[in-house]
Amino acid sequence: xxxxxxxxxxxxxxxxxxxxLNLFTHYIQKIAPESECLYVLGDLFxxxxxxxxxxxxxxxxxxxxxxxxxxxxxxxxxxxxxxxxGHQFAKACGGELIDEPHLLDWAGQTICMMHGDALCxxxxxxxxxxxxxxxxxxxxxxxSQTVSKRLEIADGIRAKSKDAQQNKNxxxxxxxAQAVFDCFKSNQCQWLIHGHTHREGRHMVDMGDxxxxxxVVLSDWAEQGHYLSLKNSQVQSHFFxxxx
Numbered sequence: 001x002x003x004x005x006x007x008x009x010x011x012x013x014x015x016x017x018x019x020x021l022n023l024f025t026h027y028i029q030k031i032a033p034e035s036e037c038l039y040v041l042g043d044l045f046x047x048x049x050x051x052x053x054x055x056x057x058x059x060x061x062x063x064x065x066x067x068x069x070x071x072x073x074x075x076x077x078x079x080x081x082x083x084x085x086g087h088q089f090a091k092a093c094g095g096e097l098i099d100e101p102h103l104l105d106w107a108g109q110t111i112c113m114m115h116g117d118a119l120c121x122x123x124x125x126x127x128x129x130x131x132x133x134x135x136x137x138x139x140x141x142x143x144s145q146t147v148s149k150r151l152e153i154a155d156g157i158r159a160k161s162k163d164a165q166q167n168k169n170x171x172x173x174x175x176x177a178q179a180v181f182d183c184f185k186s187n188q189c190q191w192l193i194h195g196h197t198h199r200e201g202r203h204m205v206d207m208g209d210x211x212x213x214x215x216v217v218l219s220d221w222a223e224q225g226h227y228l229s230l231k232n233s234q235v236q237s238h239f240f241x242x243x244x
Contacts (some may be wrong), residue, residue: 002107004197005230006032009041009115009195014141023225026242034071035229039098041195041218042079042115045109047158049150050143051088062092069094077102079115079196083134084143092148107233112183116194116217119179122172127163130154151159173197174217180205184213191216191235195226200226200237 008027013020022106042153044061065074074095076085090097100114121127132138133224140165142150165173174197184207192215200219204212216235219226 003036003229004034005037005039005104005106005113005169006035007039007041007113007193007218007228007230008042008226009079009218010198011063011225012043012046012220013057014046015055015206020221021057021060022242023221023240025064027225027227027240028068031066031110031227031240033071037075038068038072039077039102039113041077041113041114041193042117043081043195044076045082047151047154048082048084048089048152048225049147050084051086053150062089065093065095075102077113077115078242080117083158084139101183103187106191111191111193111230112187112189112190113193114183116175116196119175119183119194120173120196121176121179121236126173129161137231150229161172174199180215189213192234194218195220202237213219 011020011024012132013024015021045058060164068074074093075098075162076090076093077098077100078085085097087097098113100118102113104111104113111228117130135143142153145153175194180192183189184205190213192213194215197217198220199217201217203215203217205215206212214235216228219237220226221241224241226237226239229236229238
């Protein structure tokens with residue numbers, strides 16, 4: 001029997017919203033222990049300016065992951081909010097960073113996992129920004145500054161991003177159908193699992209030649225938390241709150 005795998009994304013943990021940390025604590029202590037492997041597909045934090053930003057809040061999150069990793073495998077992918085998560089953070093949690101796309105052999109099929117922002121190719125301005133901040137040169141320059149300065153810069157970027165989103169057609173912030181098709185084709189996968197868009201759901205994709213594959217989108221966390229479970233050859237979606 002294959003091991004039980006959980007997948008989460010888009011928690012957007014931030015100190016100003018303690019309910020999210022409460023949900024995460026509940027998940028790690030009450031729900032996640034049923035799994036043997038946990039994938040976090042980006043935007044774990046609302047913002048992450050470097051592994052050297054030592055706060056009590058960040059340490060609480062690290063300690064919870066360390067609790068999980070005593071019995072389960074733990075993997076982190078970068079999101080658009082926390083692309084500066086580094087190996088120091090992953091090691092402290094007892095996990096490791098993964099590149100995207102990340103391919104997983106499961107139940108005789110291949111799953112492709114990623115955060116999902118790379119699929120939103122219609123949003124040209126965002127893709128340009130993504131390419132900039134993911135570059136080694138930009139990250140080295142950014143990380144060379146003080147933590148307080150980095151937080152100031154990050155707040156400015158987030159404010160501009162929020163303003164820009166208000167003037168964008170919501171459709172261009174969703175995945176591009178051709179990008180999805182190309183992802184399935186290039187990775188030769190039967191499943192694509194991602195977050196980022198906050199549009200939880202399941203979508204069948206016709207690849208031609210009687211070949212149909214499935215795209216599964218994770219939800220962001222708000223009043224409820226959300227995770228996928230891979231168990232007994234089934235992919236199932238679960239919402240939960242502090243009562244269950």
